[in-house]
Amino acid sequence: MEGFKVSDANLVVYVHPSKSNKVSQAILHELSTLLFTFHEVFDGVVLAYDVNFLDNCAKILPGVHPYFGVRLKAKLLLFSPKPNMLLEGKVIKLTQESIHVIVLGFSAAIITEKDIREEFKYKTKRGEDMYASRLHKRHVIKVGTTVRFLVKSFDEETLHVFGSLVQNHTGSIHWLDKNLEDISHSDRSTKKKRESEGESLILEQDTTVGEPISMENAHKMKKPKKQRTKGES
Structure with missing residues (x-):
């Protein structure tokens, strides 16, 4: 099946000070809000993610409620169906x-x-x-x-x-x-x-947008507990 692609994203997640002792848990919770919604930035519906934290410590942001800004790199599995897929x-x-x-x-x-x-x-x-x-x-x-x-x-x-x-x-x-x-x-x-009868036949070739990924590789990516081969034309 077509319509899958992987996107590498550099993200900053803002964590409330009350979650400072559970930063990883708070970040994963925020990322889970991306799932099963379409995002124009990624041009697709986020199905799963795999995260790498880039900072050992969070950056405190100024303000009445000084949130923690945590930088991370995520690999996102996207569902992005296009015409003719x-x-x-x-x-x-x-x-x-x-x-x-x-x-x-x-x-x-x-x-x-x-x-x-x-x-x-x-x-x-x-x-x-x-x-x-x-x-x-x-x-x-x-x-x-x-x-x-x-x-x-x-x-x-x-x-x-x-x-x-x-x-x-x-x-x-x-x-x-x-x-x-x-x-x-x-x-x-x-x-x-x-x-042989003198007729001409024009064939149109389908094109796939983005980097394709197999379902087998998709299952290897991390995703919450909530959650074949390309057809030949």
């Missing part, structure tokens, strides 16, 4: 007009009917709503299915993603992982056929 999430609701997905357990995503390719037909089978492929009978999307979809836009204030299932390399991850190679072969055959 591939994301993955679990389907939590289906209607005839839309598919609702949850990404990373906190970000909601919606894929509306106009952004679902015509291959999929909405139907109810044995009391269960689903989107079933007309071309591949085993390619089914229903509640609980993990889907791979393309980002159209991202609302930074509400952390809401608007996605698309128009592209052939999107859909149920379980089905795609088993059959995507066959689809690629089919697409290449179609391309050759078109070229």
Whole structure:
């Protein structure tokens, strides 16, 4: 999955004098307030952090309440989805007009009917709503299915993603992982056929903004107790 990057940040945390005997604890508490919110400075939602203290002692700031200013360096794991990136999430609701997905357990995503390719037909089978492929009978999307979809836009204030299932390399991850190679072969055959008929086909290559990071490395970073591979186009 795309949308992850790591940012190195130089920070100053201001600690109240009453916390002078628990500076480390106070700093970690302040850093935890950054989590799961979008920050323009970092251009992403902070998911985790790893901290290195730069000062052995804090600098006392003048004022009525002389706060301690502590300098530190932090490595931040950010979630920063951009248009045309591939994301993955679990389907939590289906209607005839839309598919609702949850990404990373906190970000909601919606894929509306106009952004679902015509291959999929909405139907109810044995009391269960689903989107079933007309071309591949085993390619089914229903509640609980993990889907791979393309980002159209991202609302930074509400952390809401608007996605698309128009592209052939999107859909149920379980089905795609088993059959995507066959689809690629089919697409290449179609391309050759078109070229032989004198048609030209222009391909657009997705770009990733920021430094990518794998989920495996992400889990190695420190984060509070509250808390797959890149799709090929």
